[in-house]
Amino acid sequence: MKIAVAGTGYVGLVTGVCLASKGHQVTCVDVDEKKVEKMKRGETPIYEPGLQELMAQSVKNLSFTTDYKEAYRDADVIFIGVGTPEKYDGSANLAYVYEVAKQIAQNAEKHCVVVLKSTVPIGTNDKIESYIHDKQINDVKIYVASNPEFLSQGTAVHDTLHASRIVIGVTEEYPAKVLQKVYEDFDAPKLVVERRSAEMIKYASNDFLALKISYINEIANLCEVVGADIEEVTEGMGFDGRIGNRFLKAGIGYGGSCFPKDTKALNWLANFNDNEIRTIRAAIEVNENQKFKLIKKAKKYYHDFLFLNVAILGCTFKPGTDDLREAPSLVNVPLLLEDGAHVRIWDPVGTANFKKRFPDKIQYCDSIEQAIEGADICLILTEWESVKNFEVEKFQKLMKCPIVLDGRNCYSLSAFENTKITYDSIGRKTINPNLYKEN
Known part of the structure; x- marks a missing residue:
């Protein structure tokens, strides 16, 4: 398939390169000319093990450009993988997502599926679909689907090529079939759900892992007081299949682009809807304190x-x-x-x-x-x-x-x-x- 990927950060670039490695014709789009020129030379703008090697192996199927008009004009599928950084109040900043959506609406000249790979609040896919339909110029059908990523930095290439699951959020049958075709050579369970469920799966998964880390850090802090050893404790816990042994390593807190942002975003979303997720709020507070x-x-x-x-x-x-x-x-x-x-x-x-x-x-x-x-x-x-x-x-x-x-x-x-x-x-x-x- 002819695929365009908007954004060449961790999510966008890894997604584009991995799709190209499976035989798709992929064009990665970014506004940064220096970054694009670097990628055209076969150099990755981010440090991610295995990514540059896979880029070299997939060079026949990969191109990089700042010309979004040409990239979106006749693409079968357009992945949006731009950043959604947190605002001061903890909510997600969707400005980049909407900017790409506007570009797609004004330049798509054939039926296509727009896929939100970026982590976005529940209900965003619905809003993006309405926004695109309001802004689109040509008489073509543009579908919108949710396809959250579950990669970890440092293992992003492996996490994409050998995913634990591929979640496809749709409201119609056609985009589901298209995405199943896109991922047909990926050996992973493919789960087709409603779009809002797909958006929530992403937040619920990341925030649960953040909860697990904050919980074990609090247990570790108590171990120091009472004279227990956290590594012996977690070893004993890990034998329980209901708990498992992953994300039970005590330390000075989680960081990165996902857990902090996603916990704050879900906490904000709950508060905005007159709800409260006290466990998430506690995880945020515990993690901030643990850093010190x-x-x-x-x-x-x-x-x-x-x-x-x-x-x-x-x-x-x-x-x-x-x-x-x-x-x-x-x-x-x-x-x-x-x-x-x-x-x-x-x-x-x-x-x-x-x-x-x-x-x-x-x-x-x-x-x-x-x-x-x-x-x-x-x-x-x-x-x-x-x-x-x-x-x-x-x-x-x-x-x-x-x-x-x-x-x-x-x-x-x-x-x-x-x-x-x-x-x-x-x-x-x-x-x-x-x-x-x-x-």
Whole structure:
């Protein structure tokens, strides 16, 4: 099929490349000329494992352009994968979605199916359909369908090609048949539902996972108080098939482009409709507080951070991506700087983006060793494999004061038991807790 994809962020570009890999003729549209030129050279504008390789393999079926008029003119299917960032009040900003819808309405010259891949509030597909019909110029039939994405950054290509399910939200039979044809070579369950149900499936799924993370973080915090070990607790929980063992890893909270935005959007939508989802509101509050967990722990060892050398390992919200959105580093680093700390940051792929936000006052390091050398304390914010495989003896050897606060539980407790390192993690006992406490 001839497919156009509006937007080349994580959702749009991954969707376009994966569809091209299945033999569809795909044109990816973006307003950013520099970005388009980069993609024409075979370079991805985002860091996503496997994406650039798949782009190269699918080059015969892929094209990139800023000319939306030509792209939408005779496409069979048009996917909308533009961003829906949160507004100040927590609601979703749909300006980009409506802009694309207007472009489609004014340029489509054949019957086509418009597919909302972007995460949008329940009822948006209905509104977009009415908007397109009001704005369209040519006498063609334009259908609107919901097809939410369920990809995770860092595994987005695999999540798309090997999806757990493909949800198709429609009000008519024709767009359902078209999308089933689009996805016929994807080995995944295909669920055809009403459009509003499809929109809700996306929010309900993401928000449930966010709930699970916030719940286990609260249990971890209680484990520290009562002397239980969160990893033993979650192992015992995970054997229960009704619970499962995924999204039960304690830490300093979730981040990224989905969970924070989607929990706030659903909370806003409920309030807007004179309803309340107290569990979602609680998950948001718990997650925001959890991001400061290591700063609170650090206060056990230092009254303040004035003139301290603080090493930060990892600044992205998760490993496998250079994305900083809602990352704990974005709230922790400013606090450290305000308190007079000398901050050093190491991250294998995220420092370029972090440097755009903090161009000075921070030392950006090329290695973990450089970051921790002479440091008074170390905060682990992202569980990169390089961190997990790091020789813990080096903390003792290189740091001025080997206090390691691990926000992602990267190491076993036993690795520190015969050292002179204070190791303080999430939901577990602290190893050597009294070695370096300030008087």
